[in-house]
Amino acid sequence: MTKQACIGLVLAGGRSSRMGQNKALLQRGDQSMLDYCQAQLALCEVADVVISGDGGVCDIVANGGPLGGIYSVIKKRKPSALLVLPVDMPLMSAQQLMMLLQAGQRTNRAHYFNRVSLPAYIPVTAALTSFLDDAFTSPKFLESGRGPSFKSLFCAIGAHSVNLPDAQPLINTNTPEQWQQSQCLINL
Numbered sequence: 001m002t003k004q005a006c007i008g009l010v011l012a013g014g015r016s017s018r019m020g021q022n023k024a025l026l027q028r029g030d031q032s033m034l035d036y037c038q039a040q041l042a043l044c045e046v047a048d049v050v051i052s053g054d055g056g057v058c059d060i061v062a063n064g065g066p067l068g069g070i071y072s073v074i075k076k077r078k079p080s081a082l083l084v085l086p087v088d089m090p091l092m093s094a095q096q097l098m099m100l101l102q103a104g105q106r107t108n109r110a111h112y113f114n115r116v117s118l119p120a121y122i123p124v125t126a127a128l129t130s131f132l133d134d135a136f137t138s139p140k141f142l143e144s145g146r147g148p149s150f151k152s153l154f155c156a157i158g159a160h161s162v163n164l165p166d167a168q169p170l171i172n173t174n175t176p177e178q179w180q181q182s183q184c185l186i187n188l
Contacts, residue, residue, distance in 0.1 A: 006081040006101070008041030010034060011118070013053025013069050014087075018174045024054070024087045026179060028186065037085050043094035044101055046083055053087075061136045064147040066118070071132045074124055081105075081123040090182045091169040092119060103162055110159035116170050117150035120159070131156045 012024040012034055019026075024034035031039070034051065041049045050057055052069030060072045070084060083101050085092060097119060104111045104121030110128075112120040122128065135141060135148040153159075164170065173179040 005047040005079070006083060007077060007079045008044060008046040008049040009070065009073055009082045009084045010037040010041065010049065010051045010087055011053065011066050011069050011084060012051050012056065012087040013059060019176060019179065023173065028090050033087050033090060036090065037087050040092065040094045040097060041083060041085055044083055044097050050077060063145040064136060067132065067147050067150065067153060068136070070122070071136060074129065074132070079124055081121065083119070083121050085119045086172060088172045088174060089119065089169070090173060091171055091185060093169065096164060096169050099162065103160070107160070110154060110157055111162050112154070112159060113162055113164040113170055114167055115161050117154070125157065127157050
C-alpha cells in the first residue's frame with residue numbers, strides 16, 4: 001500500500017465505562033458525537049476521515065489505549081500524518097483543528113493544544129513508528145498490558161504545544177455530568 005496524505009482520525013475505541021454508554025452515540029444536537037467529529041475533520045484539509053474502534057479500524061494490539069488506535073491506523077492505512085480527534089470533545093471545531101494542522105504542516109512536527117494530549121496533529125515519521133513499534137513489543141507492555149503515554153511519545157518526537165486562548169473546546173466528556181455541562185455550553 002502506498003503512503004497516503006494526512007488523514008483525519010476519530011478515536012472512538014474506548015469502553016466509555018465512566019459515561020455508562022457509548023460516547024460515540026451521544027447526541028450533540030441532531031448528530032451523534034461520532035458524526036460530529038467526522039464532520040469537523042472532513043472540513044479540514046485531510047485526504048480521508050477514519051475511525052479507530054468499533055465500526056472502524058480495529059486495534060492490532062489489545063489494551064493499547066488511544067496510542068494503540070493510532071498505531072493500528074498507521075500500520076493499516078499508511079498515512080503521512082494524522083489529525084486526531086477523540087470522540088468525547090463536543091466543543092472542538094474544524095477551525096481549531098485547522099490551527100493544529102497548519103502548524104504541524106509548516107514544521108513537520110507533532111502539535112497539540114495547551115499541554116493537553118488530544119486533539120493532535122501527528123506526522124508519521126521514522127521516530128514515531130520506531131517509538132510505537134518498540135513500545136508495543138516491549139516486555140513492559142507485554143507484561144502490564146498498558147500502552148505508552150502521550151507524554152512519553154511527545155517527548156520522544158519533539159512535539160510542540162500550541163496555545164489555545166479559549167480552553168473550552170478542550171473539554172472532554174467522560175461522565176454524564178461532564179456531558180450535561182458541555183451541552184449547556186453548546187446551547188449558549
